[in-house]
Amino acid sequence: MAFHLKALVMFSSSLLFFVTFQIPHVHANQAKAGKQKSSAWKKAHATFYEGSATTFGGACGYDDVTKHGYGLNTAALSKALFKEGVTCGACFELKCNQQKWCKGSNSIIITATDHCPPNPQQDSNNGGWCNPPREHFDLSKPAYLKIAEYKAGIVPVYYRRVSCKRKGGIKFTITGNPYFYLVTVSNVGGSGQVIAVQVKGNKTPWTSLRRNWGQKWETNAKLQGQALTFKVKTSDGSSTTSSNVFPNSWQFGQTFEGRNFS
Structure with missing residues (x-):
C-alpha cells in the first residue's frame, strides 16, 4: 500500500469556514449538453x-x-x-x-x-x-x-x-481579501474538469481568472460589494453561465451554488 505526505498550502482569508447558501432563482445557460463520453x-x-x-x-x-x-x-x-x-x-x-x-x-x-x-x-x-x-x-x-x-x-x-454525475449545482467559494480573490470551483458535473473560469460583476466587466493551483482560480479584479455572475468551461468544450449567483452582500468564505451540467 502507498503512503505519502501531502503539502498543505495556506492562503490568508478573512474567514476560514464555509457557509453554504441556496439561491432559489439561479439562472444558467449551457452551451452544450456537458456530458463526458x-x-x-x-x-x-x-x-x-x-x-x-x-x-x-x-x-x-x-x-x-x-x-x-x-x-x-x-x-x-x-x-x-x-x-x-x-x-x-x-x-x-x-x-x-x-x-x-x-x-x-x-x-x-x-x-x-x-x-x-x-x-x-x-x-x-x-x-x-x-x-x-x-x-x-x-x-x-x-x-x-x-x-x-x-x-x-x-x-x-x-x-x-x-461523465461526472453530481447532486446540486456547481459550487463557488471565494476566499482571500479585497485585493486578491481566490475562487474554488467544485461539484462540477459532465466532464468535471474545469479549464476556464470567468467572472462578471454589476460594475466589473467579464474577467478571466487564472489557475492558481488545482481548482483554485485567482483574480485581482475588484469584486466585493457586487452581484457576481460566473461562466465555467470544461474540458469537453461545454460551458455554463450562472447569473447573479453571488448577491452583492456576499462575504469571503461563503459558498453559493449555480446550475450544473447535466
Whole structure:
C-alpha cells in the first residue's frame, strides 16, 4: 500500500469556514449538453492511502471533499494523470483486474482530488508506483476496499474516463481579501474538469481568472460589494453561465451554488 505526505498550502482569508447558501432563482445557460463520453478501458494499478474528507482533496484545493460534493470515492493521481492539477474534478471508472484480490466484478466511479507524488528513491515497480510515466491511482482507503482486499496492497485495474454525475449545482467559494480573490470551483458535473473560469460583476466587466493551483482560480479584479455572475468551461468544450449567483452582500468564505451540467 502507498503512503505519502501531502503539502498543505495556506492562503490568508478573512474567514476560514464555509457557509453554504441556496439561491432559489439561479439562472444558467449551457452551451452544450456537458456530458463526458466514456473513453476506452486502459490498464493501470491502484493502491490506497489513509486520510479523511479534509485531507483527500489536498492537491486540488478541495479542503473537504464531502462538502465539495465528491464524497469519499476519490483518488490521488500519479503525475502522468494529474497533469499539474488540470485533471482535478474529473471522474474515472475503475475495476479490479486480479481475481485473487478482487471483490467480485464491482467497479467504482471516483473523482480525481489529489496528487500521488513520484518517489524516485524507489523502483517504479517496487514502491515508486506513482513515478512517471506510470498511470496510477492511489485511492482513498474506503474507495479501494470497495473493489479489492486490504491485504493485497496494490492491484492491477482497468480504468476509463466517464461523465461526472453530481447532486446540486456547481459550487463557488471565494476566499482571500479585497485585493486578491481566490475562487474554488467544485461539484462540477459532465466532464468535471474545469479549464476556464470567468467572472462578471454589476460594475466589473467579464474577467478571466487564472489557475492558481488545482481548482483554485485567482483574480485581482475588484469584486466585493457586487452581484457576481460566473461562466465555467470544461474540458469537453461545454460551458455554463450562472447569473447573479453571488448577491452583492456576499462575504469571503461563503459558498453559493449555480446550475450544473447535466
